[in-house]
Amino acid sequence: MKKIHIIGLGLLGGSFSLGAKKKIADLTVTGYDIDPQNQKDALTLEIISEVKETPDLDTDLVILATPADTLGDLLIQTLDTIGPNTLVFDVGSTKSRLTKLVANHPNRAQYLAAHPIAGTEYSGPKAALEDLLDRKVMIICELEKTDLHLKEKAYELFDALNLKLRFMDAEEHDRHLAFVSHLSHISSFMLGQTVLQKMADEKNIFDMAGSGFASTVRLAKSSPAMWTPILTENKENILNALDGYIANLSSFREKIAQSDSQALFEEMAEINKIRDILDLGN
Amino acid sequence: MKKIHIIGLGLLGGSFSLGAKKKIADLTVTGYDIDPQNQKDALTLEIISEVKETPDLDTDLVILATPADTLGDLLIQTLDTIGPNTLVFDVGSTKSRLTKLVANHPNRAQYLAAHPIAGTEYSGPKAALEDLLDRKVMIICELEKTDLHLKEKAYELFDALNLKLRFMDAEEHDRHLAFVSHLSHISSFMLGQTVLQKMADEKNIFDMAGSGFASTVRLAKSSPAMWTPILTENKENILNALDGYIANLSSFREKIAQSDSQALFEEMAEINKIRDILDLGN
Structure with a gap:
């Protein structure tokens, strides 16, 4: 694991970065946020080392951590353009709509539907915490639809963060x-x-x-x-x-x-x- | 302040004792609870030094900390029998019914209607904490109906516990x-x-x-x-x-x-x- 790209540099996106950087050596985290202030804060707080709108083609993991109503377009656009060895997962609080939306996408196997049960009442990069995800439950939906090898990249991150995995279908x-x-x-x-x-x-x-x-x-x-x-x-x-x-x-x-x-x-x-x-x- | 008697040795009654004993030297706390197990626990936890059903006549303060439906009878019975230099206050979560009930009692001036905004979701003597009341709000109702000199005894305790006093009428x-x-x-x-x-x-x-x-x-x-x-x-x-x-x-x-x-x-x-x-x- 060398490169992670995070879109949406708020509480969750920021916490994924801070937690991962603490546990994984030589990791480069880039990212993007639609709010220029969040971009600045994320750089200052060392959540990301560089702002870029789209991930490099050799990125290992793309994490989508924007509000639920933006995730659909963003996920399709990301699956349309990512490199062949990149896995993308989102961290949204609803899973049915997204999984249906990409069910027939040619790159469906490069997507993992995830939802960490972690958060606080605060938001934005300044609310991010390096231990927010520590020992929290991570729900994974439709695991069988994700490529076997790419899945390993997500597992490497989830293990590093001490996430406890639970599997269920999106409707449940x-x-x-x-x-x-x-x-x-x-x-x-x-x-x-x-x-x-x-x-x-x-x-x-x-x-x-x-x-x-x-x-x-x-x-x-x-x-x-x-x-x-x-x-x-x-x-x-x-x-x-x-x-x-x-x-x-x-x-x-x-x-x-x-x-x-x-x-x-x-x-x-x-x-x-x-x-x-x-x-x-x- | 030498002697406090507490009726109802649960979360609040117990916490008043533990907090007071920490802050006031040479204080004797006696008390009573209808539940024999609570009596035992209160002795073991040194919430009280002795179980007695009614306070000694030279008791400075009597604290009533039982459920709201028992406070009416208990308050009247206590006012009927306490010594002339004893102040009684209750810590119940409703204040209108009690203040009306004793409005014309000959010893009304020996009563202070109080309610500390403190608690946890637990109950019983084992739930008592010596700092539960520290810097919490204590609501006092109908202060003007309490004897000026006896009031000082309550203030001595409230100050020792760092309670922040607020005054209002019982209906409010x-x-x-x-x-x-x-x-x-x-x-x-x-x-x-x-x-x-x-x-x-x-x-x-x-x-x-x-x-x-x-x-x-x-x-x-x-x-x-x-x-x-x-x-x-x-x-x-x-x-x-x-x-x-x-x-x-x-x-x-x-x-x-x-x-x-x-x-x-x-x-x-x-x-x-x-x-x-x-x-x-x-």
Whole structure:
């Protein structure tokens, strides 16, 4: 592994570079970002050594780390023009649309559909962290459609970054992520909105916010440029998750309205089982 | 300050003791918990030096740290029997009902209505931390109804623990807390429930959960015994907050259903303002 090219030099793209450069000797990372300020920051932070719009033909890996709505065109354009020994993978939060889009592309075997379960509520090159990906889960979809030899280049990087690989089909990925990631972001954004609306009447309402509020509202700081296309691309699964969430809230609301302490207690005690499930994962 | 008595030796009661003993020399802390295991644990962890059901008559401070539904009877019984130089305060998450309940009690001046904005998703004496209260906000209600001299005893403790005092009336407290604490707990419990329900069909769904999900669902681990009475006691304010939340979710859902990217982007960008507000508080 000698050369990596990253398009989209934000939180994820930047973290891939910083992590890889720490672990792989003599690695050259070039890249591109549509925002000139991000280009400058990426150079200053040594995320990349050079800005170039397209990868050299002898590049080992191209990483696409731009918002979901730009990935389709970018992936096709990249597959159209990359060298024969280059593998490209994207890190987008939805996988069905992209895999369908390139299903019949002549260079389909040079693409790997990936999604690292890693991030923070911040964005841009300055938010990148060299250990962001360390021991995180990396979901790989349609592995069988990627060239056997080129796959090894991705594995070399993923091993270096200590990523834990999980394999599933793209539809399953999108269905699961709607529940364990996309819904969390919506619940957090709407919680922030609800309290901001209340602030119009109650100026000091945030003075009383503790760590519980901070934790549940953290994702409301997330980037709209990243999240808008995820919400529309994974619409069907997200509406399914959101309808379940709203139904649960409405049913819980009725129990509160009726002061049904027994039902409230039992429901919360049942949900407490999530403790064991989450703790198992750590 | 020589003697503190704590009723309810859980997360908050235990943390008040551990913090106070660290900062105030020659302090004796006694206490009581209805659960014999909690009594044992509190002795082992040196949260208290002795179990006793009622405070000595020369106790400086009595802290009531039991679930909200038990605080009313306990407060009246304590005010009925405490020595003339004892101040009692509770640390419950709702303040209107208690302050109304004791409004005409002959010993009303010996009571301070308080609520520390501190906690974790865990409960019981083993969850107590000596620095849980350090630099946290302590809300005080109806300060003018508490005896001027006895108040000093509470201040001595609050200063020792580095608590930051905020003053407001009980109705305002309950209205605000519904939005910045109680709603967060409900949104988190319901998020946990929605994903647990999905797990019935998709066994491995939690494998894909990242730090964003962990953050938003953390409060779903909270104690049902603590939260059931809060939900029913602050019902009116909580229904108000919850209705606003459900309305926001439903309206956001429609924008997703219509793939209205511009409206979604603008709404999330507006909510992003919460960054500045939250960061100001730190």
